Amino acid sequence: MEEVKKEKKRFFQGNVVSDRMDKTILVEYKRIFKHSHTSKTMRMVKKYKVHDEHGQAKVGDVVEFYEGRPVSKTKYMYLSRVVS
Secondary structure, three states: OOOOOOOOOOEEEEEEEEOOOOOEEEEEEEEEEEOOOOOOEEEEEEEEEEEOOOOOOOOOOEEEEEEOOOOOOOOOEEEEEEOO
């Protein structure tokens, strides 16, 4: 009997910046962390293309998304839910 590996999905939360593409939204994810050498508080912003199958998210919404298998060359995140 084969043992099936269960992968934990990494969930992120961010703001929708653009919804002009078909079935895709552009989400801005902000991250705050402490630098290992200098101990400074660092702010990092990254934009992800998120697959939105039903087009439910609009610009300005806060959404929750997760990492999955690639849909295209640059899109590998999926929309989980619209928070607000």
